[in-house]
Amino acid sequence: MSEFSLIDRFFSNIGKAKEDVIIDIGDDAAVVDVSQKKRLAISVDTFVEGVHFPAQTRAYDIGWKSLAVNLSDMAAMGAKPLWVTLAITLPKQDDEWLAEFSRGFNDLAIRFDVRLIGGDTTRGPLSVTVNIFGDSSESSGLVRSAAKPGDKIYVSGFLGDAALGLQSFSKQLPLTTTEQHGLQFKLNRPIPRVKEVLALKSFINSSIDISDGLYADLNHILSASGVGALVYINQIPVSREYQWCCNGLQSYDVALTGGDDYELCVTVSAEKEAQFLDCTEQFETPWSCIGEIKAEQGLLLLNANYEEYRVAGHAYDHFLSDS
């Protein structure tokens, strides 16, 4: 039983269905009609010590990342972030920790112009839950379920660095200390692709943020859209540090299954691809085409020799080991 089927089984139909709920539980965010001209995207994510971040993570980084993860959900939905609420559970009051946490949270809030409007502090094992609210009025918003056969599949940035950053805490990587710190920085300070997606969304058919790894998240798009895909794994964008670490036989597994990148995976129809690419040029972040949506179901990965590539790992799932 996975996290996704847990939500399906126990929580997919709580309360009566409502006409003003445009997108219900199950996407990166819900979308509700607030008035005739206004739609809000709403999303929630929890961050637990020892599960979502190692115990040695700095308070500043926990503050930053707990907001970044939620901003990334707004990016995936093509919504403009507006407000957030924060529920924080702490084992004991620690002023230094709280000051650093709120500094990290605030630095990202200022950068993306969101306001903290509600909070709850309680005593208990460290965890942080953020709810975010975004404006989804201007267009119908982006969803996972609108990928069409023929769409090109694009991803932003470089994949797998965050997962290597996490590995670097416990494993000897063939990198300098500076390079390892660089990967840990990618793990702890993701930059959600909000600005990019607000500029690009009119060229995008479907979208998801890569929090559980490309392989799992692209599969969410495919199953929600009822389509399949072909992905050329050697076109998956990876950093120089990644190449140094992962030059073995399974060299793309970390980029395919490592979580925490918070890059976007989008599909773009062939006729809008040129406009999409023109528009991406205003941003530093690279966008790479990694494959194509197909009518036939299933996700087929091909290596540089056009042979099928099989993934050894699988996406991180909180409850998978209970099944």
Added chain:
Amino acid sequence: MSEFSLIDRFFSNIGKAKEDVIIDIGDDAAVVDVSQKKRLAISVDTFVEGVHFPAQTRAYDIGWKSLAVNLSDMAAMGAKPLWVTLAITLPKQDDEWLAEFSRGFNDLAIRFDVRLIGGDTTRGPLSVTVNIFGDSSESSGLVRSAAKPGDKIYVSGFLGDAALGLQSFSKQLPLTTTEQHGLQFKLNRPIPRVKEVLALKSFINSSIDISDGLYADLNHILSASGVGALVYINQIPVSREYQWCCNGLQSYDVALTGGDDYELCVTVSAEKEAQFLDCTEQFETPWSCIGEIKAEQGLLLLNANYEEYRVAGHAYDHFLSDS
């Protein structure tokens, strides 16, 4: 350092101030302008095992109460509840627990016509965070800060039963098993006063829900409004079971400082009091006048002989013992 000053010190000004935020962090809920004609009230509360509920609490009751607490915040703001999100952290997957939790949550959701629109399930120590969204458009909504000298102070229901219900788990009370179960039921299955407040709100000046005990919560109204109050403690409504348990010298302390009642404390101007009372008659829940708002600061408690009464206990505060 208390929970309230924690929020003030570290979280009261995160992100840039925004014109569309009508009520910022610090009340029972935030209120935001979503469009010209629509305001939303937004609130968040976390529930931690061993802090907010004893470890033996049934999953059904945790589901019920985690939603009830948030519905009560909407009642305090005079907002009509619409949607909720749920973030749930569990030590391990337990289908029976999840089925019971969601049944309790759903039973209350159906009763108050709210829809669960978003969720996150993670692994970790048991805790539940609910965000709730309500319509606050019709009037300006209710706040803590609008009590006026001369206002009568009313509370709904009976106070102190939930606190006695909690005590009954560890302490011998002079009650039958059935009576103790009744008090535990008040603790675990509060009925938020949403319907009452939506009918009554045009007669109310200020409002708060009694989650931390009447003494602490009335003080929140007084300090937010810059006023004082006189309370006649023998007018505080208590149940028959309460009277049997608390006939000692400190007999009103539990009703004054025990948390978890989720009744409402409101202030009503003298000219609207008759209309207010007429309107309360459609509900089973009694509303009791316990005193009056005064221009002079401070909360003065008087006993039946008009002598000053001093509270021995104080409100529950998650971080007070760290100060």
